[in-house]
Amino acid sequence: MQKDVVPAYEQVKAWVRQHIARGDWKPGDPVPSESALMEQFGISRMTANRALRELAAEGLVTRVQGSGTKVAQLHRISSQLVIRDIHEEVAERGHVHTTRILEVTEEKAGPAVAESLGLRKGARVFHTILVHMENGVPIQYEDRYVNPAAAPDYLNTDFTQTSPTLHLLQHAPLTEASYSIEACLPNEVEARELGIRRGEPCLVMMRRTVSGAHAASVARLVYPGARYSIAGQFQA
Amino acid sequence: MQKDVVPAYEQVKAWVRQHIARGDWKPGDPVPSESALMEQFGISRMTANRALRELAAEGLVTRVQGSGTKVAQLHRISSQLVIRDIHEEVAERGHVHTTRILEVTEEKAGPAVAESLGLRKGARVFHTILVHMENGVPIQYEDRYVNPAAAPDYLNTDFTQTSPTLHLLQHAPLTEASYSIEACLPNEVEARELGIRRGEPCLVMMRRTVSGAHAASVARLVYPGARYSIAGQFQA
DNA sequence: CAGTGGTCTAGACCACCGA
DNA sequence: CGGTGGTCTAGACCACTGG
Structure with missing residues (x-):
């Protein structure tokens, strides 16, 4: 049969x-x-x-x-937005991914960060700021706070070799995440590091990830609008 | 049992x-x-x-x-981006949705539109430009071309009552779609109609939908960055 | 009421993997 | 080879819907 x-x-x-x-x-x-x-x-x-x-x-x-x-009423055609490692994404396009490290520190959480990560205000958090480049051109400014409980080794990572996303995916398998995407103008630092003018619009993705019991990380990802778009396919 | x-x-x-x-x-x-x-x-x-x-x-x-x-390696957490009728979306927030109609015409397709819709250059296409408002505030500028073969009655729709998306969902159940999201500055017309300054960034979604054998429609949706964000949830 | 889907069982044969 | 998942069957009881 x-x-x-x-x-x-x-x-x-x-x-x-x-x-x-x-x-x-x-x-x-x-x-x-x-x-x-x-x-x-x-x-x-x-x-x-x-x-x-x-x-x-x-x-x-x-x-x-x-x-x-x-x-069914064919309303809810949907696509998948997937959290991917940017290194992988760039490599898949056959391009070279490099990283510029601006900051790798341990700080006390401000009120907003503490709230997002579910910690007390003033609790220790990891903070990294990186710029990701594709063939030498900046494509993402990544400002990220990480909950030490979710990834204790985070600060020891060599971020020129392993992206924060990859480290987190490997050490704190994520179970949940939320995001929002907006159009914004970059602040002065972001504009300088991305090599764009202040008036050039950017896609900004705020993303919060949860791994098991812990909120793992909150990130602000800034993409120069002219160089990056989020694209996808819907399939019934 | x-x-x-x-x-x-x-x-x-x-x-x-x-x-x-x-x-x-x-x-x-x-x-x-x-x-x-x-x-x-x-x-x-x-x-x-x-x-x-x-x-x-x-x-x-x-x-x-x-x-x-x-x-599994918990990499591909994904979310659903869903094509929804904006009227429904606004109504769900308990707000009032209204529409301002800027253009409802039949035109000859230019090369770009013809290509997107899979028609010959110069073929007849429907063209609408609308502004969607939430509680009287503009939130989306919608510039859309429609393939007459997919929705012959399109132009007879009362767009103050039925949004283009809804008409298309009802008359040309969609089987496939692709989109891209970028950050852009609005052109002069878009800025004026949305009531924002030229320098204010916007989210722009280009969307192409397919219904069965026909490409049904291509749309350029402009959202004022300060008033709109795309948000979502990932679930494992 | 008859028809539908929702669930479950106790078997079965097969293809595949790793030792 | 034994253990695994992939598929399939012929029955079964149930809850729900509609006329």
Whole structure:
């Protein structure tokens, strides 16, 4: 039975997907029930169930117990924003990534940082400021505070070899994160270090990461607008 | 057996998740095999399989046939960027959404637009320019070209009642999309319509949507940087 | 009520991996 | 080779929906 290279449930999924993509079935239309698929494909109900359940997980169809399976309103096409190591990202483009280190210190947390990291005001925190360059051109100004509890070795890292993101990913596997992206003008220091004029707009990403029980780090990432864009793909 | 409110496979998932979140099992560590879970929880293999398979789909664990299930390197935490109707978004914040219509026309496609929509240069395209306001304050300048083949009725829409995004979602269910986000300074018209100075940075999202066989629309969405940010959450 | 999906079981065969 | 995951089946009981 299962000598097929393509599993039965995948065939069913593909078949349903096709009907939806071609517009044979429009949003709100019913999709054949599990028992209908059993007969049509000569499969067991568990197999039909798996196909429809996975399509529902992808958001292509909606299932309501007792009512049936319907083609979903195709609203929530979504893309993945992924937290990646910038070194890896640059290397993938076949370019050279280098880092300029501006600051690597231990400080007392100010109120804002303490709050973000879930520490008392004045608690010890690690602070790094780096500039990331792609083929020698600055592309990211990274101002980051790190919770010592999450990455005790942080300050001993050679940041010319290992980026903060990579160190954190390796030592404090992240379980949660939030971000916000805004357009801002750089302050004087940021403009100077990025080699741009004060009036040149930048993408600023504020990111807070959590690893297990600890808030691990808060970072302010400044990208020169003219040299960087966030791009992505949505797939149904 | 299944009188439990929480399904068995969910209990197994929660149990595994907990061990990973608490750090009992670190990235690379083996997760109990399906047969181990069968014994431990007194469940059948299909149930254990489902639990682990779904965790793998979420990216929490990695499964290799013949080798076993291991805790994944928690790198690719990802978030969902969702295409939403701006009216809905504003309404959800409990605010009032209004629209100012600047242009609703039919034009011949210039080379760039034709290319994006997959049409011949000079083909007829719909063009709308709107300003979206939240409680009377401009928050988005929307310059959009639409492929007539994907939404023939587009121009007949009352854009004070139905946003372009909503019309398109309803009439041309989207199957694919790509976007890029940059920081830019607004041009003179955009600045005037958004009520900001020329030097104030903006988030600009270029978005191209595909519906079935047709490229449906390309849009340039300009957000005043000081009034708008894109925010999101990553979840493992 | 009949039909639907939600869950579960106890088997089964297979392909793959590592020792 | 034994253990692993990948898939599949033929049944089962349940909760829910709709007419």
